[in-house]
């Protein structure tokens with residue numbers, strides 16, 4: 506089994522979310538939390554998806570189970586916040602942001618594998634950016650520290666995806682494809698209307 510490579514790629518979001526987004530997210534924080542819960546649950550499912558889809562790539566088993574567990578813990582924490590506020594989970598909505606990104610997946614097995622690692626890595630980077638914006642703007646001190654903790658975790662998750670990409674693929678190949686996805690992600694997210702949701 507090869508060892509996990511350490512990718513030297515920093516978070517490369519090509520478009521910075523304007524602070525106006527934060528005001529919209531905080532203006533209906535209950536809706537934001539309901540969407541946030543769904544994002545954490547899906548992030549956990551994504552980690553487990555990698556584990557079951559790629560049993561021939563055992564290097565990812567440990568980090569992806571670890572990631573899935575952490576995302577599940579985030580989901581658990583957000584679900585407690587929902588219950589405390591008398592809110593309920595929504596039925597799962599389509600996530601236009603993720604769906605638009607996934608439209609770019611290549612169809613060959615290796616290409617698809619790399620694309621999935623990079624797309625979900627960028628999604629983590631965007632989560633890191635937006636949770637840190639919430640942490641900065643929110644008044645409640647408990648929520649401030651919760652979102653700042655989450656933001657750090659999402660930064661780490663971004664790195665896990667990048668390290669895995671460089672474990673299985675040549676770093677130059679990774680860099681080239683990552684560059685394409687960074688540009689594409691910036692285009693997609695700019696076109697989405699701001700709402701009280703993570704994306």
Ligand SMILES: [Fe+2]
Pocket residue numbers: 545548575576579655658659
């Ligand atoms: Fe998370």
Ligand SMILES: [Fe+2]
Pocket residue numbers: 548576629632658659662
């Ligand atoms: Fe994450």
